[in-house]
């Protein structure tokens with residue numbers, strides 16, 4: 300009898316610790332730990348359950364000295380109602396090493412799902428410093444921007460229009476364009492890619508690893 304009640308108490312303490320740890324983690328990182336596939340049109344998170352400030356204003360250098368501005372950081376839409384409509388390495392983004400990207404759209408009416416009305420022509424911001432390479436009406440990227448420096452390159456596809464010109468240097472948080480549906484796209488969204496220069500070539504990265512860098 301005494302032994303079994305001791306086991307119950309230990310169980311309760313373990314459960315409480317587990318719950319508290321889980322709460323602490325979920326408060327810190329909205330997109331953290333997510334690696335699985337998300338179907339087209341399926342909302343990932345970024346609103347409802349997430350802290351309102353989780354994805355807002357995070358496209359800023361994070362205090363890593365002069366080089367911080369060169370490293371992609373934060374959400375290119377800089378909006379708390381961002382929804383990931385297609386994840387990294389799935390669907391048209393597979394295989395990840397070739398087509399690795401995430402698709403981002405906005406939830407304009409607060410139902411937790413992306414909608415075209417809230418997404419069309421919304422601003423897109425550079426997530427790091429670099430030089431713009433601008434391509435109009437390309438395939439599959441449509442109106443496309445690369446922001447490139449010696450270490451990193453980010454891609455912004457399917458844009459409705461540009462807010463920068465070819466060859467222009469941009470800094471983190473600079474407005475570069477507007478969300479559209481040009482190129483291989485069935486509705487307005489931003490296809491966002493991150494690449495790192497490693498061993499003499501561009502290597503595709505999971506953008507979520509860079510969007511997570513909120514409080515570091």
Ligand SMILES: [Zn+2]
Nearest residue numbers: 400401402490
């Ligand atoms: Zn895409």
